[in-house]
Amino acid sequence: MLFREYQISRQNLKHAIELMPEVKAAMHASTGLFAVVPVFAPVMDRFGISYYFDSLEDMGEKIDSHAMSPAFQAVVAKASQYGTLLNSSVRLAI
Secondary structure, eight states: OEEEEEEEOGGGHHHHHHTHHHHHHHSOTTOEEEEEOOSSOSOOOEEEEEEEOSSHHHHHHHIIIIITSHHHHHHHHHHTTTEEEEEEEEOOOO
């Protein structure tokens, strides 16, 4: 899983959620995707997105082919109007 966490004001949250179909459309059809928004937390200005892949190799191939595509980069440009990427990490079940 690739997890990306953004800092985003609550007033921009609606716009970020509205971008999710564009994010999904820009990725490979087999890439799983979901968003996480805190409900009760000390820091409420966060928005997380998780991308699911079949393996590390699959993740590498799909990131190279889709995440760097003009369609995905257009979504990234839109998203930068609403928030700031804080961190990105790969998480594995061991």
